[in-house]
Amino acid sequence: MSAEPVSIKARPCPLCGKSAVHDFRPFCSRGCRDRDLNGWFDEDYRIPVPPGADEGDDPEGTP
Numbered sequence: 001m002s003a004e005p006v007s008i009k010a011r012p013c014p015l016c017g018k019s020a021v022h023d024f025r026p027f028c029s030r031g032c033r034d035r036d037l038n039g040w041f042d043e044d045y046r047i048p049v050p051p052g053a054d055e056g057d058d059p060e061g062t063p
C-alpha cells in the first residue's frame, strides 16, 4: 500500500495555494506571479529613512 500523494511534485501556489501551472511556476497563474513581482518591487522601493538623516552632514550648507 503506497499512500504517497500524487501531488507531491506539484507544489501549490505560494500566494493562493492553488496547484501551480508549469508556465508560471511556482505560481498558479500570471496574476499571482505578477502580484509576487509587484510585492518585491514594493519592498525594494520602500527604503526607510531615519528622521534627521538629512541633517548633520550637509556639504552644501557650509560655505
Ligand SMILES: [Zn+2]
Residues within 6 Å of the ligand: 013, 014, 015, 016, 017, 018, 027, 028, 029, 032
Ligand atoms: Zn496563485
